[in-house]
Amino acid sequence: MLNKKMTTNNNYYNPKQMAIREKVFNTIIRCFKRHGAETIDTPVFELKETLTGKYGEDSKLIYDLKDQGGELLSLRYDLTVPFARYLAMNKITNIKRYHIAKVYRRDNPAMTRGRYREFYQCDFDIAGQYDAMIPDAECLKIVHEILNELDLGDFRIKVNDRRILDGMFAVCGVPDDKFRTICSTVDKLDKMSWEDVKKEMVNEKGLSEEAADQIGEYVSMQGGMDLAERLLQDHKMSQSKQACAGLSDIKLLFKYLQLFHVTDKVVFDLSLARGLDYYTGVIYEAVLTQAGTVSAANEAQNDTNAEESVSVGSVAGGGRYDGLVGMFDPKGRRVPCVGVSIGIERIFSIMEQKAEASPQKVRTTEVQIMVASAQKNLLEERLQLISELWNAGIKAELMYKKNPKLLSQLQYCEEAGIPLVAILGEQELKDGVVKLRVVATREEVDISRADLISEIKRRTEA
Numbered sequence: 001m002l003n004k005k006m007t008t009n010n011n012y013y014n015p016k017q018m019a020i021r022e023k024v025f026n027t028i029i030r031c032f033k034r035h036g037a038e039t040i041d042t043p044v045f046e047l048k049e050t051l052t053g054k055y056g057e058d059s060k061l062i063y064d065l066k067d068q069g070g071e072l073l074s075l076r077y078d079l080t081v082p083f084a085r086y087l088a089m090n091k092i093t094n095i096k097r098y099h100i101a102k103v104y105r106r107d108n109p110a111m112t113r114g115r116y117r118e119f120y121q122c123d124f125d126i127a128g129q130y131d132a133m134i135p136d137a138e139c140l141k142i143v144h145e146i147l148n149e150l151d152l153g154d155f156r157i158k159v160n161d162r163r164i165l166d167g168m169f170a171v172c173g174v175p176d177d178k179f180r181t182i183c184s185t186v187d188k189l190d191k192m193s194w195e196d197v198k199k200e201m202v203n204e205k206g207l208s209e210e211a212a213d214q215i216g217e218y219v220s221m222q223g224g225m226d227l228a229e230r231l232l233q234d235h236k237m238s239q240s241k242q243a244c245a246g247l248s249d250i251k252l253l254f255k256y257l258q259l260f261h262v263t264d265k266v267v268f269d270l271s272l273a274r275g276l277d278y279y280t281g282v283i284y285e286a287v288l289t290q291a292g293t294v295s296a297a298n299e300a301q302n303d304t305n306a307e308e309s310v311s312v313g314s315v316a317g318g319g320r321y322d323g324l325v326g327m328f329d330p331k332g333r334r335v336p337c338v339g340v341s342i343g344i345e346r347i348f349s350i351m352e353q354k355a356e357a358s359p360q361k362v363r364t365t366e367v368q369i370m371v372a373s374a375q376k377n378l379l380e381e382r383l384q385l386i387s388e389l390w391n392a393g394i395k396a397e398l399m400y401k402k403n404p405k406l407l408s409q410l411q412y413c414e415e416a417g418i419p420l421v422a423i424l425g426e427q428e429l430k431d432g433v434v435k436l437r438v439v440a441t442r443e444e445v446d447i448s449r450a451d452l453i454s455e456i457k458r459r460t461e462a
Contacts, residue, residue, distance in 0.1 A: 011116070015364035020351050024150065025100065028122050028342055031146050032098035035138060037124055040097050042082035044104075045073045061105045075104035079123040080278070080321065080339065087127055087335055088328035094128030094335075116345055125339030127325070133249055136282045136320060137256035139340045143286050143316045144262040146342060152288055152315070152350055157262075158269040159284045161250055162319070164231075165273060167243025171236040172214035174207060180277060181205055186219060187273035190287070190314070194220075219271040225254040227268050249282060274319060281320030282338070288315055288350070315343045363417040368460040370418050371398040372409040374425035374435075379403070381424050385434070389422075392453045396422075413439045419460060422452065 013021065045065060065073040076082055079099045087095070100122045124142055126135040140157055147155050165186070169179050185200050192200075194216055201207040201215070214236075221227060228250040237243045250268055257263045274283045318340030325335040355362050371386045373379075379402045389396040397418065399409055406423070413421055423435040423444075433446040436455065447455050 011118075016355070016362045017348075017352060019362050019364045020355055021348055024344065024347055024351060025122075027149050028146055028344075029098070029100070031142055031149070032122075032124050034145075035096070035124070035142055037096045037098040040083070040086065040099055041101065042076070042079070042086055042099070044102070045075050046082060046085070047071060047073060077105060078103050078341070079121050080125070080341070081324070083123070083125060083339075084278075084321070084324040084337070085328045087325045087337075088333075092127070092335070096124075096126050098122070098124045119345045122342040122344050123339055125337055127335050127337045129336055133252045133256055133282070136249075136338050137253055137260060139318060139338055140253075140257060140266065140284060141260045141262055143284070143340055143342075144260075144265055147286060147315065150347060150351070152347065154289045155265060155286055155315070156289060157266045157284055157286045157316075158272045159250065159253065159266060159282060160269055160272040161246035161282050162279045163242040163246030163281060164237075164250070164270070167237060167240030167246065168215065168218050168270070171240050171243070172218070173211040174215070178205065178207065182207060182215075183273050186215070186271065189219060189271045189273070221270045222267050224263065224266075224268055225251055228254070246281070253282060274317060278321045278324045279319045280322045283319035284317065284340070285314050286316035288313060313343075313346055315346050316340055317343070361417055365397075365416060365418075366395050367397045367416065367418045368395045369397075369420040369422055369456055370409060370413050371396055371422050372406060372424070373404070374406050374423050374428075376403040378424050378426075378429075381429060385422065385424065389453065389456070394453060394456055410437075410439070420456060422456075 062074050062077050065075065079101060083097070083099065086092070100120060102118055103121050104118055106117065124139065126138065128135075140159070143157055162183075165183060166179055169182060170176075174182050182201060182205060185197055185205060188200070189197055198209075198212045198216060201212045202209055218237075221231075223230075228247045231237045232244060232247050232251075237247070254263060254266070254268070257266055272283060272285055274285065318338070320336070320338040322334060322336040325337065326332045369389065371382050371389070373382055382398050386396050386398050399412065410421060412418075419439055421437040421439060423437055425435070428435055428446070431446070433448050434452050435444050436447045436452070437444045438459075
């Protein structure tokens with residue numbers, strides 16, 4: 001397990017941990033590629049001004065570097081802002097891309113919860129002028145696919161819209177200049193009680209108690225398409241054009257999500273805020289739940305009676321950010337974008353815990369076969385055979401001893417999880433065969449040298 005006493009993020013990962021991480025990365029990359037994404041890379045550090053003013057109250061977590069010859073630089077906080085700058089700089093108006101890379105936050109690490117100062121993000125984004133909610137629905141489908149495939153347990157995907165939030169703030173009497181700061185406070189509802197959130201709004205941010213209470217009524221609501229329809233008829237919300245536009249899009253989103261068969265895990269949740277300043281439309285967050293999934297279809301009409309679900313942390317989040325690219329374009333040209341980021345470190349923590357609890361050993365290599373000898377003085381023959389296997393693309397290994405004992409070679413295979421052993425002996429060499437041993441069953445069969453490669457592939461690549 002990770003060293004939980006570490007306070008910085010100079011983590012070293014052992015082969016077992018890296019095997020788990022690689023498996024997760026491969027699952028995510030396969031999904032991104034299945035949806036037609038290409039990949040890019042961006043610099044680890046940016047000009048400080050590039051990152052300033054994009055992250056709301058989280059801007060204090062940006063790592064600043066010392067003055068480098070007149071330039072104030074910062075380590076990238078996420079992969080979204082550098083992506084937006086990349087689009088503006090290269091005048092790209094449409095792309096579907098994924099990017100997996102490290103980002104940096106001056107945060108208090110909490111190793112057990114997958115919270116670090118240096119960590120990977122796995123982002124998928126669709127940029128371009130497209131019809132409403134089609135790319136947005138695909139992003140949610142991708143989250144659903146990845147979480148299902150990783151088999152982390154029950155989860156739900158909460159969705160909301162920044163326009164609905166802003167409309168709600170307006171009709172509840174929040175002054176325009178307090179929208180972003182109140183939004184950041186609402187964003188804490190997954191970690192703090194409503195009473196504490198209300199106190200922060202009123203005592204620290206100067207909101208009237210009446211306005212806070214009105215917000216409280218709305219942020220307790222959860223549901224599906226039915227809730228969007230109900231809010232469109234709400235006497236307050238219907239006064240806001242912004243809120244109505246957001247609610248209409250949520251209805252459309254749920255229609256597409258039904259066609260993708262993912263609405264069992266999606267819930268329209270008015271408490272979801274996501275504190276980043278650059279979101280302009282739909283926002284979403286996936287959380288793992290310990291006490292079963294709360295589905296949108298099963299939500300009670302009055303959400304105070306809804307089934308309670310214990311959240312064990314966000315594992316994905318994202319949304320629409322139509323104005324971000326324009327901030328970097330000299331002519332202010334807008335490129336609509338929507339994307340999602342997978343919270344990979346939190347997923348790693350869960351996968352590691354599962355591996356620790358499982359009796360099944362984690363394989364740290366992909367070796368398909370060990371080339372072994374049953375007698376002495378067969379090193380050259382082993383080297384010739386392993387060379388043939390490597391040249392054929394077979395993952396193979398041998399012991400670095402001239403005359404290893406057969407028992408030592410077989411024990412090594414069992415410990416390392418290598419499924420097959422190719423055993424050479426004087427009789428096998430005379431007969432032009434190799435004794436192929438299945439490590440798990442200890443079954444042995446003679447295979448001709450000509451058929452060995454195809455036989456190994458047949459047994460290990462299924």
